Amino acid sequence: MNYFLVKSEPFKYSWDKFNEDGRTFWDGVRNYQARNNMKEMKEGDLVLFYHSNEGKCVVGVAKVVKEYYQDPTTEDPNWVVVDLAPVEALANPVSLAQIRAEESLADIALIKQGRLSVMKLKDTEFDKILEMSQ
Template identity: 55%
Template sequence: MNYWLVKTEPNTYSWDDFVNLGKDHWDGVRNYAARKQMMAMKVDDQVLFYHSVNEKSVVGIAQVVKEFYSDPTTDDDRWVVVDLVPVKPLVHPVSLDQIKNDQRLEEMVLIHNSRLSVQPVKKEEFDVILKLGDA
């Protein structure tokens, strides 16, 4: 199993929007590095759901339920989506400041490449985030 983090602007698409849908494809990714990460996602991989912009916090856990396929929002076949389902919200959102100040997370991609919208997470990092969020 692999672990990931996906970023979204909550005023555009929030955790609550995702939960209300119950399942959704992760679309709109137009970055080759993020596309590469999406193409590596496998069914049952676990995903941290991160609100960017003002909140800058991990707010929930999702799961991959369908591996990559062509993005239905564009005719450009270079872009892909994966299907995700919400698993559960974090009791306490884990802020970017908490992540930056936790020595166990000092190598996390989010800190070193914060603009990447889909990024890998090490199992140890995933577990720390869950503990910090009381998940």
């Protein structure tokens, strides 16, 4: 099992809207590192859903339900999407400030590469964020 974090601005696509939809393809990624991270996603992998810009917190857990394929919003073959489905909302959202304050998360891509929209997480990082949400 692999773990990831995806970022979305809540006014563009929120956790609530994601739950309402029940499933979505994760489009609009135009960064090669983020794209390569999506290409590593396998069906069943777990993904933290992070509200960026507004809120700045991890709000839920999703899972990969379809591995990468051509992004239907562009004809450029360089860009792909994966399908995600919501699993559960976090009991308490985990803020960027809380993540920054947690020593064991000092090397997380969310801090080191703040503009990256799709990032890999170590299992220990994923588990720590879930623990922080309790």
